[in-house]
Amino acid sequence: MASELTVLPLEDCLDALIDYRGKTPRKTNHGIPLITAKVVKSGRIETPDEFIAEEDYASWMTRGLPKIGDVVLTTEAPLGEVAQIKFLPVALAQRIVTLRGKPGLLDNCYLLYLLQSQEMQEKLVGRSSGTTVIGIKQSELRKIELALPPISEQRAIAHILGTLDDKIELNRKQNETLEAMARALFKAWFVDFEPVRAKMEGRWQRGQSLPGLPAHLYDLFPDRLVESELGEIPEGWSMRPLGDFADLQGGKQLEKNRIVPNGEIPVFGGAGVMGYTETYNADGFVIAVGRVGAYCGQFFSHRGKAWINNNASLIRQKKEDFGEWLFLSLRHADIDAIKKGAAQPFVSNSDLSKLPLVWPGEKVVESFSLFIVPLLREQEDANRESKFLAQLRDTLLPKLISGELRVHDAERFLKERGL
Numbered sequence: 001m002a003s004e005l006t007v008l009p010l011e012d013c014l015d016a017l018i019d020y021r022g023k024t025p026r027k028t029n030h031g032i033p034l035i036t037a038k039v040v041k042s043g044r045i046e047t048p049d050e051f052i053a054e055e056d057y058a059s060w061m062t063r064g065l066p067k068i069g070d071v072v073l074t075t076e077a078p079l080g081e082v083a084q085i086k087f088l089p090v091a092l093a094q095r096i097v098t099l100r101g102k103p104g105l106l107d108n109c110y111l112l113y114l115l116q117s118q119e120m121q122e123k124l125v126g127r128s129s130g131t132t133v134i135g136i137k138q139s140e141l142r143k144i145e146l147a148l149p150p151i152s153e154q155r156a157i158a159h160i161l162g163t164l165d166d167k168i169e170l171n172r173k174q175n176e177t178l179e180a181m182a183r184a185l186f187k188a189w190f191v192d193f194e195p196v197r198a199k200m201e202g203r204w205q206r207g208q209s210l211p212g213l214p215a216h217l218y219d220l221f222p223d224r225l226v227e228s229e230l231g232e233i234p235e236g237w238s239m240r241p242l243g244d245f246a247d248l249q250g251g252k253q254l255e256k257n258r259i260v261p262n263g264e265i266p267v268f269g270g271a272g273v274m275g276y277t278e279t280y281n282a283d284g285f286v287i288a289v290g291r292v293g294a295y296c297g298q299f300f301s302h303r304g305k306a307w308i309n310n311n312a313s314l315i316r317q318k319k320e321d322f323g324e325w326l327f328l329s330l331r332h333a334d335i336d337a338i339k340k341g342a343a344q345p346f347v348s349n350s351d352l353s354k355l356p357l358v359w360p361g362e363k364v365v366e367s368f369s370l371f372i373v374p375l376l377r378e379q380e381d382a383n384r385e386s387k388f389l390a391q392l393r394d395t396l397l398p399k400l401i402s403g404e405l406r407v408h409d410a411e412r413f414l415k416e417r418g419l
Helices: 055-062 107-114 120-127 139-142 151-190 194-201 215-220 320-332 349-353 362-402 409-416
Strands: 006-009 014-019 032-035 070-074 079-084 098-102 143-148 223-227 233-234 238-241 246-250 267-270 270-277 285-290 299-303 311-317 356-359
Touching: 014 139, 032 233, 070 107, 070 139, 079 107, 079 120, 079 285, 098 107, 107 362, 120 362, 151 194, 151 362, 151 409, 194 215, 194 223, 215 362, 246 349, 267 285, 267 299, 285 320, 299 320, 311 320, 311 349, 320 356, 320 362, 362 409
Parallel strands: none
Antiparallel strands: 006 143, 014 098, 070 079, 070 098, 223 233, 238 356, 246 311, 267 270, 285 299, 285 311
């Protein structure tokens, strides 16, 4: 395949390079989504949480307008994250450049995968500058050489890798739906007390079923609300501290060189998963909480082995069967009431252990688990499949781009495995 490659600097392969570094837009709470470096992760653009006003769009986007299919590349903090624009309109922030291949020379989808290859990532780092934060200047980016196969080969390679990514994305959306269903059911039962209100208002009679409320659950729920320290709760239910259900154990710092970008065992820090490692200090249905900083009081869950790092704590359950209920209860608890510190908020394990939760009794929690566990099992199956697909994609990527593996061989390989 080497004889079929065309070697050119990046700037000669592009129809457009849009760079808004050096400009800072006026941000608003709603309007045109702003693509920033922090939402470009793992080959996709996560949901933007910053915006610019619609009336500012024309005056801001004077250096060029992005198109569907354009590739965005982070130029620093971090350097080298890549994704493709799937929706419009969007505004482009600093630390992002947008690349568009020349028609007939460089396919945008192929460029997306090419930039994720180890060879291209090393070229980006090789032309970067800086010490604490490394970044790449536009002048240096333009000089990076690409070795391009014929456009038909590019499209075929991008199609193979894109098919795997499409399956991963489908699983991700399915998991979002399953998680929304689980949260909605929890909220109906334990926050809005919908079964109790349905009985109070005569909308649910013995022997009848309601959406999310099968007939056999009727006697589990009381038919009135009473006052508690945190407002109304169902009669017979109680407010109990987290310490009744779990022990809290501070995380232990793991050496940085033992944390890698990908792997089997996640490392939970104050902001959630910060990487992966080969060891663990928690197993089972793991619940962790960030204790310091911007993510103070946020709860994270994982089924299996995990490492809980410093700035986080492990919530070690006393009864594993109630893990899903406990995690969702914590997500709805008033954590702000026990936070301390202004500039650097934090929560202590002793205060967390006193956090009040609404306790409905074991039978109600057991019935809730019967509904929720199948949803979580589906999520776990989808996550396992996505992990396998991602590993397969990452294995095929360098082989296809280098020509070590031909397209027809990769297509046959995937077909044999039903992909």
